[in-house]
Amino acid sequence: MVIVPQLLADARTTGHRGEICQCRFTRDGKFVLSSGWDGRVLLWEVQTGARISEIEVTSRPLTACASSPDGSKWLVGSMNGRAYQYDAVSHEMLSQEIWHTRPISRLAYSLDGRWMMSASWDREIALRSLVEKIDPVHLHGHGDLITGCQFSADAQYLLSWSHDRSVRLWSLETFSTEHEWTDHNSSVTAAAISPDSQWIISAGRDGIVLVHDVASRTVVGAIEQKAEVCDCFFLPGGKHALTVDVEGRAIFFHLPDLSPLKQLSTKHPLQSADLSPLGTQLALACKDGLVRFVQLEGIEEQPLRVIASSTDVEEPKGLGKLLGRATAKQVSQFDCPTCAATITRETAAHDQVGICPKCQQQLHFCFG
Numbered sequence: 001m002v003i004v005p006q007l008l009a010d011a012r013t014t015g016h017r018g019e020i021c022q023c024r025f026t027r028d029g030k031f032v033l034s035s036g037w038d039g040r041v042l043l044w045e046v047q048t049g050a051r052i053s054e055i056e057v058t059s060r061p062l063t064a065c066a067s068s069p070d071g072s073k074w075l076v077g078s079m080n081g082r083a084y085q086y087d088a089v090s091h092e093m094l095s096q097e098i099w100h101t102r103p104i105s106r107l108a109y110s111l112d113g114r115w116m117m118s119a120s121w122d123r124e125i126a127l128r129s130l131v132e133k134i135d136p137v138h139l140h141g142h143g144d145l146i147t148g149c150q151f152s153a154d155a156q157y158l159l160s161w162s163h164d165r166s167v168r169l170w171s172l173e174t175f176s177t178e179h180e181w182t183d184h185n186s187s188v189t190a191a192a193i194s195p196d197s198q199w200i201i202s203a204g205r206d207g208i209v210l211v212h213d214v215a216s217r218t219v220v221g222a223i224e225q226k227a228e229v230c231d232c233f234f235l236p237g238g239k240h241a242l243t244v245d246v247e248g249r250a251i252f253f254h255l256p257d258l259s260p261l262k263q264l265s266t267k268h269p270l271q272s273a274d275l276s277p278l279g280t281q282l283a284l285a286c287k288d289g290l291v292r293f294v295q296l297e298g299i300e301e302q303p304l305r306v307i308a309s310s311t312d313v314e315e316p317k318g319l320g321k322l323l324g325r326a327t328a329k330q331v332s333q334f335d336c337p338t339c340a341a342t343i344t345r346e347t348a349a350h351d352q353v354g355i356c357p358k359c360q361q362q363l364h365f366c367f368g
Contacts, residue, residue, distance in 0.1 A: 002298045003235075003240070003252050003261065003262050003296060003297070003298045003299065004262075004296075004297040004298050005250060005252070005262065005264040005282070005294050005295070005296050005297075006264075006294065006295045006297065007264065007266050007292065007293075007294050008049060008292070008293045008294065008295055009049075010049070010290065010292065011048055011049035011050040011051075012050075013049070013050040013051045013290075014051065014289075015034075015036075015042065015051060015288075015289035015290040015291065016034065016036035016037070016038050016040060016042060016289035016290075017036070017038040017040075017289060018036060018037040018038050018289055019036065019037050019271055019287045019288075019289065020034050020035070020036045020037075020271055020272065020285035020286065020287070020289060020290075020291065021035050021036055021037060021061060021062060021063045021064065021271055021272065021285070022034065022035050022063065022064050022065055022106075022271070022272045022285060023035075023044075023065075023272050023273070023274050023283050023284075023285035023291050024065055024066050024067060024274050025046075025067075025274050025275075025276050025277060025281075025283060026067040026071050027067065027068075027069050027070070027071060027277060028071060028277075029046065029276040029277045029278055029280075029281070030045070030046055030047070031043055031044060031045060031046060031052075031067075032044040032046060032274065032283045032291055033065045033066070033067050033074060034065065034285055034291050035062035035063065035064060035065040035076055035077075036061070036062060036289065037061040037062075038061075038289075039056065039057055039058045039059050039060055039061065039062055039078075040054050040055065040056055040057060040062070041054065041055050041057055041062060041065055041074065041076050041086075042054045042291075044283075044291045046276070046281055046283075046293060049291075049292070049293055051291075053091070055074075055086060055091050057076055057078070057084055058078055058082075058084075060078050060079045060080055061078065061079045062076050062077065062078050062079075063077055063078060063079055063103045063104055063105060064076070064077035064104045064105060064106050064107045064118075065077070065107060066107040066108050066109060067088065067109075068088075068109050068113075069109050069111060069113050069335070070113075070335060071088055072087070072088055072089070073085055073086065073087065073088055073094065074086045074088050075107045075109075075116065076107075077099070077103075077104025077105075077106075077107050077118060078103070078104065079103045080098075080103070081098055081099060081100035081101050081102055081103065081104060081120060081122070082096060082097065082098050082099070083095075083096070083097055083098075083099045083104060083107070083118060084096045099118050099120075099126055100118065100120035100121075100122045100124060100126070101120075101122045102120055102121035102122040102145070103120065103121045104118055104119070104120050105119050105120055105121060105145070105146055105147055105148060106118070106119040106146075106147075106148045106149045106150075107119075108149060108150065108151055109130075109151075110151045110155040110172075111151065111153060111155055111305060111306070111307050112155040112307035112308070113130060113131070113307075113335070114129065114130055114131050114155065115127050115128065115129060115130065115151070115155070115172070116128045116129075116130055117149055117151065117158065119146040119147075119148060119149040119160060120145075120146060121145035121146070122145075123140065123142050123143070123144065123145060123146060123162075124138055124139070124140060124146070125138070125139040125140075125146065125149055125158070125160055125170075126138055126139075127139070127158075127172075127175075137175050139158075139160075139170060139175060141168060141177055141180075142160065142162040142164050142166065142168065143162070143164040143166075144162050144163035144164035144187075145162065145163045146160055146161070146162045146163075147161055147162060147163060147187070147188065147189055147190075148160070148161050148190065148191060149161075150191070150192060150193060151172075152193050152197050153193075153195045153196075153197070153305050153366075154197065154307065154366060155172065155307055156171070156172055156173070156197070157169055157170060157171060157172060157178065157193065157197060158170040158172055159191060159192070159193045159200060161188040161189075161190070161191040161202060162187070162188060163187040163188070164187075165182060165184045165185065165186060165187060165188060165204070166180050166181060166182045166184070166188065167180070167181040167184075167188055167191050167200060167202045167212070168180045168181075169193075169200070169214070179214075179217055181200070181202070181212050181217070181219075183210055183212070183219050184202065184204040184208065184210065185204065185206060185208070186204040186205040186206040186208070187204060187205045188202055188203070188204055188205075189203055189204065189205050189228055189229055189230060190202065190203045190229045190230060190231050190232045190243070191203070191232065192232050192233055192234055192241075193214075193234075194234045194238050195234060195238055195305065196238055197214060198213070198214055198215070198238070199211055199212065199213060199214065199220075199234070199238075199255065199256060200212040200214060201232050201234065201241050201243075202232070203225075203228075203229035203232055203243060204229075205228050206224075206228075207224050207225040207226060207227060207228060207229065207245075208222065208223075208224050208225075209222065209223050209224070209225060209229060209232070209243055209258060210222050211241070211255060211256045211257075211258060213256070220256040220257070221253075221255065221256045221257045221258040222258065223253070223258040223260075225243065225245060225249075225251065226245070226247070226249070227245040227246055227247040227249065228245060228246045229243045229244065229245050229246075230244055230245060230246050230270055230271060230272055230273060231243070231244050231272060231273040231274065232244070233275040233279075234255075235252070235275075235279050235299060236278065236279040236299060238255070239254070239255055240252060240253060240254060240255060240261060241253045241255055241258070242275065242282075244270060244273040244282070244284070245270070246269060246270055246271070247265075247269060247270075248265060248266040248267055248268040248269055248270055248284070248286075249263060249264070249265050249266070250263070250264045250266070250273075250282060250294060251263045251264075264294065266284065266292070266294070268284060268286045268287075268288070268292060269286065269287045269288075270284055270285060270286055270287065271285050271286075271287060272285035273285065277304055278299075278304065279296065279299050280295070280296050280299050281293055281294065281295060281296065282294040282296060303353050303362040303363050303364040304361060304362070304363055304364065305363075305364045305366060306334045306335065306336070306363050306364065306365060306366065307334075307366045308332035308333065308334055308347075308365075308366065308367055329346055329347075330346070330347040331344050331345065331346055331347055332344070332345055332346075332347045332365075332367055334363070334365055336356040336358065336359060336361060336363065341356055341357070341358040341359065343356060343357070343363075345365060347367055348365075348367055349367075350367075351364060351365060351366050351367065352364075352365045352367075353365070
């Protein structure tokens with residue numbers, strides 16, 4: 001793979017009045033949501049790089065943000081532990097609640113649309129069901145503030161990392177710790193789990209980056225960087241990784257040994273970064289209040305992973321039903337993250353790759 005990262009020219013636009021705490025792509029990859037110290041949440045158009053809308057949420061800093069998988073809702077977290085939900089189109093506030101006693105460090109939705117997650121400096125992870133009326137599930141175990149969390153692509157696991165120098169993998173079936181890695185000698189500032197849940201990459205405040213093999217629970221790659229890493233990602237295909245540091249460097253690596261592949265120095269100090277769902281754009285949350293974009297040429301676009309939102313038994317119809325010759329079949333429904341079309345496919349024992357009939361987006365159907 002030959003990766004050619006290119007920092008795109010700044011759009012003629014205004015941004016946050018101060019530093020950006022976090023930025024996150026929408027599931028279709030067309031927009032980026034950002035939350036800032038000015039108490040505002042902004043929406044940026046990836047194609048033009050321009051800010052296209054904003055919401056004045058509070059006078060307090062907004063420390064985290066996320067867009068729902070279908071793009072209909074925005075979730076925003078604040079310095080005082082309060083979470084806000086907004087309608088993405090009308091910008092109407094749908095709810096506001098105190099979820100934590102200290103700043104919210106990360107918000108996320110699982111790709112199957114079942115869970116909404118919040119992580120906080122209060123050492124707690126809270127999971128809220130989007131399909132059942134149950135009380136939030138609270139996960140405890142970290143000994144210091146939690147700096148981030150991420151759902152696995154198959155929505156079976158949750159990865160968390162903390163200032164207690166540990167990385168934890170949680171089961172979403174039992175809500176217990178599958179394993180804890182304690183190989184870092186400093187606070188863990190960034191981590192990610194690969195799309196196939198085979199590897200975990202994590203980075204410490206001291207610049208040490210590690211790759212963990214999930215099956216063997218061992219460290220299989222290590223490298224030291226010049227500055228603190230604020231975010232890290234796996235590229236499409238799972239053979240390469242990317243780290244972004246607070247000084248604005250984006251460094252690409254081979255896996256699992258972390259041998260360097262490419263580096264881009266943007267010279268823009270950062271707070272946060274995010275990789276688009278297709279892996280072809282990188283959004284940078286810069287300290288001057290602007291979100292900037294890096295185009296990643298040479299990345300092989302992978303099908304977007306979608307998880308069955310429901311599975312039903314489809315009864316036979318028509319003449320077959322009257323004659324008693326047709327048998328019921330099990331079907332699964334998927335929501336296309338690009339155009340929101342509902343796709344019905346016959347349930348299979350193995351994942352399949354296909355195309356959305358409405359927008360022609362390549363999709364990786366996961367039947368669970």
